[in-house]
Amino acid sequence: MNAKDYFDNAAETWDSKFQNPRLLSFLEKLVPQFDLKQGQQVLDVGTGTGVLIPYLIKAVGPSGSVTAIDFSEKMVQKCKTKCAHLKNVNITVGNIEDAAFPAESFDAVICFGVFPHLENKRKALRNINRMLKPDGELVIAHALSSEELKAHHKKVSDHVAHAAMPDKAEMTQLIEQTGFVEIRIRDEPGCYLCIAHKPSKA
Numbered sequence: 751m752n753a754k755d756y757f758d759n760a761a762e763t764w765d766s767k768f769q770n771p772r773l774l775s776f777l778e779k780l781v782p783q784f785d786l787k788q789g790q791q792v793l794d795v796g797t798g799t800g801v802l803i804p805y806l807i808k809a810v811g812p813s814g815s816v817t818a819i820d821f822s823e824k825m826v827q828k829c830k831t832k833c834a835h836l837k838n839v840n841i842t843v844g845n846i847e848d849a850a851f852p853a854e855s856f857d858a859v860i861c862f863g864v865f866p867h868l869e870n871k872r873k874a875l876r877n878i879n880r881m882l883k884p885d886g887e888l889v890i891a892h893a894l895s896s897e898e899l900k901a902h903h904k905k906v907s908d909h910v911a912h913a914a915m916p917d918k919a920e921m922t923q924l925i926e927q928t929g930f931v932e933i934r935i936r937d938e939p940g941c942y943l944c945i946a947h948k949p950s951k952a
């Protein structure tokens with residue numbers, strides 16, 4: 751089974767397994783740290799069933815928008831059912847590695863709970879860099895530290911057992927080499943947060 755099939759199969763029971771009060775209160779505190787502004791255009795990568803969308807919409811307000819992408823059709827179906835009432839949200843099926851949103855179309859790209867699962871991380875980061883406006887923000891986050899994540903994936907399923915966050919040095923190098931600056935990484939129990947920026951235009 752490939753990763754897309756795994757997530758298609760997991761979509762039906764995803765929320766009952768993984769959305770719990772701890773995660774929701776974590777997101778309540780996490781999203782303000784992205785420092786999003788009213789009116790911004792944000793991309794939610796690997797949105798799954800859309801757990802992050804209400805928090806992002808709150809941060810960008812009615813004049814902003816959230817675009818959500820996931821390569822699992824089943825996850826996207828669930829997400830669309832849950833988010834149908836939300837204005838300024840576009841949900842689409844696609845792989846972030848070759849998603850064809852126009853260049854410089856987003857103020858921020860958020861990868862919550864998805865980065866370890868990306869097959870070609872370098873290709874995905876290059877594409878994200880292309881889609882970000884100058885000075886745009888890249889966020890890579892998880893509700894677990896990188897060490898906790900390894901243990902979690904091993905426990906959850908053989909299909910995701912290999913999925914890991916690169917270590918700090920490797921991650922910094924990868925993000926630098928794909929065109930980002932001002933890289934900050936916090937990796938602690940209960941939270942992984944990496945924030946970086948596309949350089950502003952000279």
Ligand SMILES: C[S@@+](CC[C@H](N)C(=O)[O-])C[C@H]1O[C@@H](n2cnc3c(N)ncnc32)[C@H](O)[C@@H]1O
Nearest residue numbers: 757796797798820821822825845846862863864
């Ligand atoms: C662990 S789930 C997290 C979902 C959601 N962000 C959450 O926290 O509940 C990872 C999601 O990323 C999606 N995904 C994995 N690789 C992807 C890729 N290359 N492009 C788009 N979506 C991807 C999967 O289909 C899955 O829905």
